Amino acid sequence: MNKKFNDILDICLERIIFKGETVEKCLESYPTLSEELEPLLRAALSASDIFSVKPRPAFKQAAKARLLSTIATKEEIEEKRRLPSWHWQRRWAVAFSLALVLLIASGSIVTASTSSLPGDTLYPLKTAAEKVQAFFTFGDDAKANLHMKLAERRIEEINLLNERKRHIPVYVLGALQDETNHAITILNRAEEPKENLIARLVDLTSNQKTVLARVIVNAPPETQQRFREALSNSETAHGRATILRERLIKPNIPQITPWQHNLEQKRFKNIVAIERGGADI
Incomplete structure (x- = not known):
C-alpha cells in the first residue's frame, strides 16, 4: 500500500x-x-x-x-x-x-473467520488480521514465506468458491497477484535466496496457473477479461520464479532489475498470446 x-x-x-x-x-x-x-x-x-x-x-x-x-x-x-x-x-x-x-x-469468532471465504460476513476480519500479521513480520525470509502463504490462501479460496459455484470477487485476483509479486520482489533482491523458498515460489505459481485455467471456464462473461489477465499474470510470475531458480543453479546470473522485470513480463505475455492464437500481441 x-x-x-x-x-x-x-x-x-x-x-x-x-x-x-x-x-x-x-x-x-x-x-x-x-x-x-x-x-x-x-x-x-x-x-x-x-x-x-x-x-x-x-x-x-x-x-x-x-x-x-x-x-x-x-x-x-x-x-x-x-x-x-x-x-x-x-x-x-x-x-x-x-x-x-x-x-x-x-x-470462537477468530476461529470462524479463518475458514471464511470472500463474500462471507467474517471475511474482512480474516484479511484485517492478515495485514496486522504482515506488518509485524520481521526479516526477508519470514516476509517472503508469509506472502507466499497468503497467496496460497487466496488461490485456495478461489478454488473453493469455484467448486461451490459461488461468485469469485475480482479483488481476490488482485490480492493473489499482489502477494505473489511481493514474494518475488523479496526473493529477487536477496543475495543468497534460500532454495526451499524458491522451490515453494515455483510450486505456488505453477498451482496458480492450474487453478485459474480451470476456474476461468466458469467465470461469468463480465469478468472473463479479468480472469484472463489474472492467468496471464500467473504465467508471468511463474516465468520470473523459474528465472530465480536458475540463479541458484548458475550463481553468476545477475539479479533481475525492475526494467528487466517489465521486459520479462512483456515477453511472457507475448509468448502466451502466441500460444493462444496471436491475440493481444
Missing part, C-alpha cells in the same frame, strides 16, 4: 467510526480504490459492531502493553533502516492491531 492509499483509508475510517457514515458512502468518494478499501473498512466496522462485550481490565492492560512493546520494537528497527514512511505505517498498524486485540477477546 502506498502513502496516498493509507491517507484515504485513515479518512474513511474517521468518517465511518466517528462521523457515522456508511461504507458505501465512503466508497462513492473513491471509486477507483473501492475494491481495496471495502474489505478493510468492513473489517473495522465489523470489529466495532461485533464485540459489545468488554474484555477484562487486566486483559486490556496486558494486551496494550504487548502491543506498545511490539510497536516500539518495530519503530526502532525501521528507524535504523531510515524509512521515512513510518509515520503512516504506524497509524495503519495501530488501527488494525487494536482491531486484532478485540478479536483476541473472542476465540
Whole structure:
C-alpha cells in the first residue's frame, strides 16, 4: 500500500467510526480504490459492531502493553533502516492491531473467520488480521514465506468458491497477484535466496496457473477479461520464479532489475498470446 492509499483509508475510517457514515458512502468518494478499501473498512466496522462485550481490565492492560512493546520494537528497527514512511505505517498498524486485540477477546469468532471465504460476513476480519500479521513480520525470509502463504490462501479460496459455484470477487485476483509479486520482489533482491523458498515460489505459481485455467471456464462473461489477465499474470510470475531458480543453479546470473522485470513480463505475455492464437500481441 502506498502513502496516498493509507491517507484515504485513515479518512474513511474517521468518517465511518466517528462521523457515522456508511461504507458505501465512503466508497462513492473513491471509486477507483473501492475494491481495496471495502474489505478493510468492513473489517473495522465489523470489529466495532461485533464485540459489545468488554474484555477484562487486566486483559486490556496486558494486551496494550504487548502491543506498545511490539510497536516500539518495530519503530526502532525501521528507524535504523531510515524509512521515512513510518509515520503512516504506524497509524495503519495501530488501527488494525487494536482491531486484532478485540478479536483476541473472542476465540470462537477468530476461529470462524479463518475458514471464511470472500463474500462471507467474517471475511474482512480474516484479511484485517492478515495485514496486522504482515506488518509485524520481521526479516526477508519470514516476509517472503508469509506472502507466499497468503497467496496460497487466496488461490485456495478461489478454488473453493469455484467448486461451490459461488461468485469469485475480482479483488481476490488482485490480492493473489499482489502477494505473489511481493514474494518475488523479496526473493529477487536477496543475495543468497534460500532454495526451499524458491522451490515453494515455483510450486505456488505453477498451482496458480492450474487453478485459474480451470476456474476461468466458469467465470461469468463480465469478468472473463479479468480472469484472463489474472492467468496471464500467473504465467508471468511463474516465468520470473523459474528465472530465480536458475540463479541458484548458475550463481553468476545477475539479479533481475525492475526494467528487466517489465521486459520479462512483456515477453511472457507475448509468448502466451502466441500460444493462444496471436491475440493481444
